Amino acid sequence: MPAINFKIDTTSLQELTTHRTTTLPLACYKTDIRQHVQGHIPLHWHDELQFVLMIRGNARFQIYDQQLSVQQGDGLFINSGSLHIAEAASDGDCTYICLNVAAHFITAHDLYAVCVHPYVQATNLPFIPIPCHEGWGNAILQGIQAMWLLLQERQPFFEMKLAAQLTSMWQHLITSGFQPHYSQAEMIKNERIKQMLEWIHVHYAEKVTLDELARAGQLSRSECCRYFRRYFKTSPLNYVADYRIGQSLILLQQDQSVTETAYEVGFNSTSYFIERFRKLMHMTPLAYKKQVNGD
Structure with a gap:
């Protein structure tokens, strides 16, 4: 069975799937x-x-x-x-x-x-x-x-x-006992992490710096790092690298070489791309490419 590509806006992360029948939302x-x-x-x-x-x-x-x-x-x-x-x-x-x-x-x-x-x-x-x-x-x-x-x-x-x-x-x-509460501070935190993720998903193929990412979330460098540790248990730049690997999976199913894919998703070194890919996917990009394409 072919792999399914989940439809998500690459900028905002909002799911693009239409959630409705012909007559109902x-x-x-x-x-x-x-x-x-x-x-x-x-x-x-x-x-x-x-x-x-x-x-x-x-x-x-x-x-x-x-x-x-x-x-x-x-x-x-x-x-x-x-x-x-x-x-x-x-x-x-x-x-x-x-x-x-x-x-x-x-x-x-x-x-x-x-x-x-x-x-x-x-x-x-x-x-x-x-x-x-x-x-x-x-x-x-x-x-x-x-x-x-x-x-x-x-x-x-x-x-x-x-x-x-x-x-x-x-x-x-x-009626099962859950009481709703609203916190403006928590809402702001949630919006800031979304803003930083949106920025990453626009600029991931470029050179990404911690300063730029922090500005996207209206945070200091240290606060930016704390946000990513809290939400994703990793550093901001590690998140960027892993996101690039995720984007590479789509390209590797197409007619592109490993080197072309590495540079297209923002890596400036093919060897580092292969190292990072192996760490996350437990196989090399070439092995993944052969596996999904049935070679």
Whole structure:
């Protein structure tokens, strides 16, 4: 099966996938993490709310600077605008059902301000684990499965059933004890890390300096380093190097040499590119190129 290239705006990191049916602002699909071209779901965000149900294998998610494992049978809610990444946590298949829905579709318009908006804006709820052994969690996970089936079968008036199911799932989520809080300081931190990532994804193929990156986030050099240590457990320039490797995977599947690829993604040394690639991918660029192209 060919690798899937996850559609993400290379500047803003916003996911570009259209999350809607013909008539409704939602989408429900299965995602096999290992089938992505980079072997994981890369860092991104989207305006829609996301519900995840792990149906095969186990996955590790990182949402901003927080990490968690999602076991088979369990699930996860990811809030609007939250930066996140996912990778397989076990060998074999790692597949989940992903339900993305526009926040305004959760409830009737008159209830949105009270029942949805405070949770969407909450900075203390970038995600909520959904355990299958809890009554409220099991109800939400069964709801994801029910919506998946409704979208596959598309019986008459299935849209009304989808809307009713979604409202029920949301009610279970917000009545399970999670209280929304908003912190302006936390919002600013989240926006600054997004600004620096956007800058990297525009300029990664150029010479990147710590000073330039810090200015993009309106931070000092030391603060910039602290941000990357907090969010990604690495230095800013190591993040840049790893991002370049990720971009090289796409080019290596095309008719380009290893040297051409190295320089195109911003490395000024082919040997360093090969060294960095081997460290991250556990194989050389040439071996990867032969593997994905079936040589």
